[in-house]
Amino acid sequence: MPDRDPLVTDLTGMRLATPVILAAGTAGTLDELADVLDLSKVGAIVTKSITRLAREGNETWRILETKAGMLNAIGLANIGIEAFEEHVGPRIAGVPTTVIGSVAGFSVEDFVQVAAVMDGIGAMPAVELNVSCPNVRGGTEFGGEPGLLRELVRAVRPALPHTRLIVKLSPAVVGHPGGIAEFARAAIDAGAQPAGPNQRPGADALAIGNTMPAMAIDVRTRRPRLANTTGGLSGPAIHPVAVRLVYDAHRLVCRDAGVPIIGVGGVVAWDDAAEFILAGATAVGIGTGLFADPRLPIKIARGLAKWAASHGETVGGLVGGVRLGE
Numbered sequence: 001m002p003d004r005d006p007l008v009t010d011l012t013g014m015r016l017a018t019p020v021i022l023a024a025g026t027a028g029t030l031d032e033l034a035d036v037l038d039l040s041k042v043g044a045i046v047t048k049s050i051t052r053l054a055r056e057g058n059e060t061w062r063i064l065e066t067k068a069g070m071l072n073a074i075g076l077a078n079i080g081i082e083a084f085e086e087h088v089g090p091r092i093a094g095v096p097t098t099v100i101g102s103v104a105g106f107s108v109e110d111f112v113q114v115a116a117v118m119d120g121i122g123a124m125p126a127v128e129l130n131v132s133c134p135n136v137r138g139g140t141e142f143g144g145e146p147g148l149l150r151e152l153v154r155a156v157r158p159a160l161p162h163t164r165l166i167v168k169l170s171p172a173v174v175g176h177p178g179g180i181a182e183f184a185r186a187a188i189d190a191g192a193q194p195a196g197p198n199q200r201p202g203a204d205a206l207a208i209g210n211t212m213p214a215m216a217i218d219v220r221t222r223r224p225r226l227a228n229t230t231g232g233l234s235g236p237a238i239h240p241v242a243v244r245l246v247y248d249a250h251r252l253v254c255r256d257a258g259v260p261i262i263g264v265g266g267v268v269a270w271d272d273a274a275e276f277i278l279a280g281a282t283a284v285g286i287g288t289g290l291f292a293d294p295r296l297p298i299k300i301a302r303g304l305a306k307w308a309a310s311h312g313e314t315v316g317g318l319v320g321g322v323r324l325g326e
């Protein structure tokens with residue numbers, strides 16, 4: 001039995017109490033779940049994605065249940081970076097877990113500006129670039145083309161002299177000739193000029209992934225069920241897709257580059273999280289599962305600790321530990 005805490009996780013130099021993270025946009029702007037979930041028992045919170053200007057988001061219906069998950073087209077509703085800096089920024093230091101700021105935008109300049117303000121707030125050790133939101137026009141543009149992604153990361157990196165950079169990729173790359181590996185390489189080896197000491201020329205970590213572009217139709221009215229017509233699918237339906245993407249990104253790019261992956265998609269029980277770990281994820285994000293049970297992250301962390309102990313390992317010792325062949 002390892003004598004170290006089996007859950008403590010090093011995510012690109014950040015020490016997380018557990019590898020279980022609240023995924024962007026599913027736990028409010030910052031700490032709205034604090035009444036129902038002891039935040040000191042989660043590894044980190046990723047904020048709602050913040051854009052340069054405040055956004056109302058799409059019309060309703062913009063969130064609905066499907067047979068094996070959830071379909072949403074929130075459309076990046078958020079308070080905008082100015083209000084975030086003024087009202088949320090001063091409260092971050094009081095949140096009893098690591099806070100990762102999520103950044104979204106519609107141009108390279110948008111991303112750079114929002115990231116720079118988050119760096120200036122000085123309370124978030126990492127920001128995550130949401131280049132993979134399927135619910136706004138242009139939301140997946142940067143995450144859908146490796147050349148654009150590289151250009152974006154190269155521009156954002158110097159705006160973060162004090163902050164680690166996580167890039168959140170789209171799962172909708174399965175049909176792309178280079179697959180997830182090409183996007184992972186573009187984000188990691190972006191050729192950026194490092195702004196701080198020991199910084200990589202690209203992403204320090206990857207999150208894989210976001211929701212899958214999807215649609216639902218009401219057959220009685222013959223109308224799309226979402227006001228936005230299309231949306232993003234999350235929950236158990238996308239989990240095996242995300243496991244495969246984490247497996248490929250880890251095996252083909254991230255393991256040798258020493259870049260950790262946050263596996264996100266359809267985790268609703270501890271063994272879903274364990275699958276991500278074995279596929280190569282260092283940490284695991286939970287989104288849709290929180291809507292059914294906000295205390296799920298604690299239950300999952302407990303399950304992971306027991307599972308690791310049954311293998312005589314820490315959770316970290318099982319990263320990429322899937323057994324192939326004989």
Ligand SMILES: Cc1cc2nc3c(=O)[nH]c(=O)nc-3n(C[C@H](O)[C@H](O)[C@H](O)COP(=O)(O)O)c2cc1C
Nearest residue numbers: 023024025049130209210234235265266286287288
């Ligand atoms: C209601 C809702 C809002 C979301 N908002 C964001 C967001 O603001 N930024 C982002 O990067 N991802 C957002 N996501 C995607 C989640 O962070 C996550 O990547 C995705 O839902 C897959 O994980 P899950 O199956 O555990 O939900 C949102 C997902 C849902 C369901």
